[in-house]
Amino acid sequence: MSSLKADARFILSATSPAQFPNLRLPEFAFLGRSNVGKSSLLNVLAGVRKLAKVSAQPGRTQAVNFFTISDTFTFADLPGYGFAKVPIHVQQSWKSLVEAYLVQRQQLALSFILLDARRGWMDKDLELREWLLHQGRPFLVVATKIDKLNQSELHRGLAAIRRQNDGSEPVPFSAITGQGAREIWQAIKTAKTR
Ligand SMILES: Nc1nc2c(ncn2[C@@H]2O[C@H](COP(=O)(O)OP(=O)(O)OP(=O)(O)O)[C@@H](O)[C@H]2O)c(=O)[nH]1
Numbered sequence: 001m002s003s004l005k006a007d008a009r010f011i012l013s014a015t016s017p018a019q020f021p022n023l024r025l026p027e028f029a030f031l032g033r034s035n036v037g038k039s040s041l042l043n044v045l046a047g048v049r050k051l052a053k054v055s056a057q058p059g060r061t062q063a064v065n066f067f068t069i070s071d072t073f074t075f076a077d078l079p080g081y082g083f084a085k086v087p088i089h090v091q092q093s094w095k096s097l098v099e100a101y102l103v104q105r106q107q108l109a110l111s112f113i114l115l116d117a118r119r120g121w122m123d124k125d126l127e128l129r130e131w132l133l134h135q136g137r138p139f140l141v142v143a144t145k146i147d148k149l150n151q152s153e154l155h156r157g158l159a160a161i162r163r164q165n166d167g168s169e170p171v172p173f174s175a176i177t178g179q180g181a182r183e184i185w186q187a188i189k190t191a192k193t194r
């Protein structure tokens, strides 16, 4: 598997659009509910255990965290949405930060929508999906934490996700086993050279 261990670097953590870095590299964004496994996926892809902080408490990533990979592209770890215990003003600031990112970010090559394979689409995920479609932003759906499902649960979970994704297949992924990382890398390489 191609992980780029030595060359993954944390750049900065932005809490407002003015702080977004301008590195002129193709960028890949990781989006999804709080606790779905965005930071864990990023760490697996980069081959670095603690590149992106993995939260013990949901809702911890409240900024957009930027990383460069081999100085050829960047990853953006976006704050998770939909955590009920987060106060309303924090949810609103999430929304304006993420919307500003998705509207403005010219170098954004591809977004990943992460869904918990056990839960599938929830309202906020569908809202995000509609929004990306509306903005003409390409995205790929990743079904996370598949190590927690048996074969038949996995089959059912993936089918449910596909049904609400115009029949497109999600990438099954586990940060524990690394399954799916190769497909995600492939999608990144394809989008990067497009
Ligand atoms: N079993 C299993 N646990 C996972 C997997 N991915 C993430 N987790 C766990 O789920 C919890 C949340 O993971 P994070 O990667 O921090 O999730 P996040 O989407 O970045 O969360 P926020 O930053 O709060 O939005 C952590 O306890 C992880 O260890 C996976 O593939 N399998």
Ligand SMILES: [Mg+2]
Residues within 6 Å of the ligand: 038, 039, 040, 053, 054, 055, 061, 077
């Ligand atoms: Mg996170």
